[in-house]
Amino acid sequence: MKVIEVSNLRKRYRDQLVVDDVSFTVEEGEIFGVLGPNGAGKTTTVECVAGLRTPDSGTVKVLGGLSGIQLKEQLGVQLQSSAMPAKIKVWEALDLYASFYRAPADWGALLERVGLAGKRDAPYGKLSGGQQQRLSIALALIGNPRVAILDELTTGLDPQARRDTWELIEQVRADGVTVVLVTHFMEEAERLCDRLAVIDSGRVVAVDSPSGLISQVDRRQRVRFRPSAAFDDAVLSALPEVEGVSRDGGRIEVTGTGNLLLAVTTALAEAGVVPGDLRVEQATLDDAFLALTGKKISA
Numbered sequence: 001m002k003v004i005e006v007s008n009l010r011k012r013y014r015d016q017l018v019v020d021d022v023s024f025t026v027e028e029g030e031i032f033g034v035l036g037p038n039g040a041g042k043t044t045t046v047e048c049v050a051g052l053r054t055p056d057s058g059t060v061k062v063l064g065g066l067s068g069i070q071l072k073e074q075l076g077v078q079l080q081s082s083a084m085p086a087k088i089k090v091w092e093a094l095d096l097y098a099s100f101y102r103a104p105a106d107w108g109a110l111l112e113r114v115g116l117a118g119k120r121d122a123p124y125g126k127l128s129g130g131q132q133q134r135l136s137i138a139l140a141l142i143g144n145p146r147v148a149i150l151d152e153l154t155t156g157l158d159p160q161a162r163r164d165t166w167e168l169i170e171q172v173r174a175d176g177v178t179v180v181l182v183t184h185f186m187e188e189a190e191r192l193c194d195r196l197a198v199i200d201s202g203r204v205v206a207v208d209s210p211s212g213l214i215s216q217v218d219r220r221q222r223v224r225f226r227p228s229a230a231f232d233d234a235v236l237s238a239l240p241e242v243e244g245v246s247r248d249g250g251r252i253e254v255t256g257t258g259n260l261l262l263a264v265t266t267a268l269a270e271a272g273v274v275p276g277d278l279r280v281e282q283a284t285l286d287d288a289f290l291a292l293t294g295k296k297i298s299a
């Protein structure tokens with residue numbers, strides 16, 4: 001079931017067209033990424049989805065066409081700069097947000113869930129960046145939404161806090177919440193997202209799974225190793241998975257597609273050769289982004 005349908009969305013700020021004919025759909029239960037560099041129009045797009053901005057043209061349909069209060073009850077939003085007053089205590093923020101909903105989640109349980117039970121009475125200003133982000137996720141979930149939009153959730157976090165937040169997002173999805181994740185981190189997109197819309201200068205340049213995006217631009221893999229004994233290149237070049245074999249000193253590089261590693265190691269084993277220092281490389285989402293947009297994303 002499609003929970004979000006965006007069609008031909010356009011949004012202009014004065015003379016700048018920042019969302020230019022954007023279309024994508026989000027399926028129930030997936031983590032859908034909106035990936036692009038700073039200023040690409042990601043936030044404006046999700047703000048239109050959340051009903052916080054009015055598109056100039058195009059349509060946005062959430063959960064079959066909800067709007068107003070019904071939309072707000074089903075859609076949790078965590079926006080990039082949603083800072084709280086420094087003195088508000090964690091429990092007060094949750095209690096306040098819970099009061100906006102007719103049937104809010106049990107915020108005590110939510111606090112446990114995001115790992116902040118011990119910070120119940122701490123003022124917002126005394127939380128670490130990671131803890132503030134966790135609180136903002138809890139606040140986005142307090143209305144028991146079916147869809148959560150999370151914008152640049154892990155920007156500014158250290159690697160451990162980022163990983164903890166990723167785990168939390170996976171748990172949220174496991175609870176059945178559809179997640180729209182705005183990010184400019186490739187690793188985050190690759191690790192978390194089932195599918196991604198790549199946005200550049202207000203336009204969608206591709207929508208696919210991370211591996212689909214990578215294989216759109218380069219399906220080739222490279223296997224490198226040092227053979228334990230001499231062998232004829234034909235042992236490998238005859239394999240259907242292999243496109244090329246090259247030698248550089250004592251090292252061999254094999255390029256190809258499909259299950260290249262298995263094909264190469266099996267053929268070597270049959271020839272009595274042990275591949276030492278074995279490495280496999282393939283294109284990354286960074287490579288795909290570069291190929292799709294002609295630029296590197298700035299993280």
Ligand SMILES: Nc1ncnc2c1ncn2[C@@H]1O[C@H](COP(=O)(O)OP(=O)(O)OP(=O)(O)O)[C@@H](O)[C@H]1O
Pocket residue numbers: 013014018036037038039040041042043044045080152184
């Ligand atoms: N309220 C506004 N008024 C005028 N211009 C705006 C406004 N909000 C955003 N912009 C401009 O629109 C463009 C797209 O911004 P947007 O925040 O949607 O991009 P983004 O991809 O989310 O980038 P970032 O990750 O930096 O937030 C930027 O050039 C930004 O400066």
